[in-house]
Amino acid sequence: MTADAVELAPAGRARVADAGAGIGLDELALATRNHGMPLEALRYDVTPPGLHYVLTHFDIPAVDPDTWRLEITGAVDRPVTLGLDDLRRRPTVTSRVLLECAGNGRARLEPRPVSQPWLLEAVGTAEWTGTPLAALLEEAGVSPAAVDVVFTGADHGVERGVEQDYARGLPLAEALRPESLLAWGMNGAPLPPQHGAPLRLVVPGWYGMAHVKWLTRIEVLEKAFTGYQNATAYRLKVDAHEDGEPVTRIRPRALLAPPGWPDFMTRERFVRAGTVPLSGRAWSGRAPVTRVEVSTDAGKTWDDAELAPADPAHPFAWRPWIHRWTATPGRCELLVRATDEEGAQPVEQEWNRQGMANNLVQRVPVTVLD
């Protein structure tokens, strides 16, 4: 296929596609094995099984839940090894949490960072059942000098020349938040293999890379973790040689469930002229969402949508919004943007070379029929 498809990036470097280059076979291989949430599924408060987005860096590991153990180790007074039954006997909570991949929207950037080529569908909201992490760490006795907590999964592979088990460090304060969970259930069923069975981390508000799946080890460190997924991947950098800022919490975003019906191949939308109800969801992992706006004229003018109030029972879920559109015949482009207390989604791209934490507004071309 294209030269793109077979050229490897220099070790340690993320690759950016040449201007105008189509998607490579390597990107396609990621797109066909990972999967997004088709945007019509924004209609569900809780994303049904199999529709939630999935991103796995390596293979989905085969973990035997009967012999599986979780080790809590490092800078703690009382290291401990736990089985699934030990965890299930602990206090159990269920929490509805919006999750989004840090790479969501990457394939819309120009030039296109070469990685999992998400358009806008790397999102979902599930009900996670598990036990709070903080109490486990407190029982283990975290060192007063602790800085980071490192979560290691059973998934193994090579990324930009570095062979590794997937591992992410999380600041201790985030690990100790009461809402950080070790989860064994999803939507009332056991955790499916692709979502981290038998146990994963859930850190509400953070992009997906922090919610480590197939957990085997939790290690408390007295210095910052410098593993690949923190120090090299998941950083906001424009130039390949800069260190960049770490990717952390989810930036505000609103998405529209595309109205009407699609063309199979182009995915262009068609609606009939008249009143067209528009609806979708909005969220932010950084600050409360204060406003959702819709443009039906490609961004020239904006109207406020009706945003549902925050639900105190589900502080980490997405929020529904609706808007009534009077559609007149012709072609147009719908845009939607969310604003949280820290600011609005950008209408022009804010590019970075790994395509991380990009929250450029969605654009939905629509043909309105007589």
Add this chain to the structure above:
Amino acid sequence: MTADAVELAPAGRARVADAGAGIGLDELALATRNHGMPLEALRYDVTPPGLHYVLTHFDIPAVDPDTWRLEITGAVDRPVTLGLDDLRRRPTVTSRVLLECAGNGRARLEPRPVSQPWLLEAVGTAEWTGTPLAALLEEAGVSPAAVDVVFTGADHGVERGVEQDYARGLPLAEALRPESLLAWGMNGAPLPPQHGAPLRLVVPGWYGMAHVKWLTRIEVLEKAFTGYQNATAYRLKVDAHEDGEPVTRIRPRALLAPPGWPDFMTRERFVRAGTVPLSGRAWSGRAPVTRVEVSTDAGKTWDDAELAPADPAHPFAWRPWIHRWTATPGRCELLVRATDEEGAQPVEQEWNRQGMANNLVQRVPVTVLD
């Protein structure tokens, strides 16, 4: 992005990518909303929820199961309208069925037919629960002159200029096979939205396009159905102007769960030298699989794999196979092919312009480390 990505096909014509053209944004939009089964999931006898492949032509429709009705009409003595409760009170069976998309492997063809760009992962095996279709048709009293049975879904859109509800005709004899089911359950749970809730057709042995989802209507015809999905899509043709043969039953295929561990971006595999167990699945919707062979030298020589005997309890499921490979350091390419009583998978592509029913052998490049 590429010119490909925005150019529309002439109405009614499937498009073929220019030589060397990368994947277009339109193909990517299909790849991110549909999803394949990551091939490590070949390890499961029954594909876990969310890992089974999904292909929807249009949007996943929102169907209210309480008001939903199925109409059986056309050339029958006693047309009938049934609710979900009526169906659930009928004799219920559960059947383990291998399903494969007719477009599986399309993106490996050269030149590449432009449609959902599957590599090799459009497959899965589920346990479907429902009621046999034949008895319902018999009760309705099928006309002695009946030829086809047309199944219409609630999914609606445009394909190559034709606005339509997805509808497929099936020869009457196939509809009357005792194993053809109207299914409301999958893997012991209610049918998920993306798999056709509240009711879909299951026709073991046929490619996925026959297993119509979100069923609303079954119509018996006294002549052959000439709707879009039978007469235009899902036909084997090399030239755009020929009628072509219809796509029907699944051709033989074996797949290998790629051994070792992957590189994140290239998906290239790494294993350590020594004995490497290879395993996977094989199937055919046409005739019993008689043989699975493995090549570890890019197709120069082939060894017989050990194929599990057919399981009489699951005549429509895939069958596991294993092979022990003695890997020596260096790069090599693994191939696997199935043979059924009608013939073997091709090692060279048999091209058709919609990329349908292609069962070219899988190739897995592997680097063997010391």
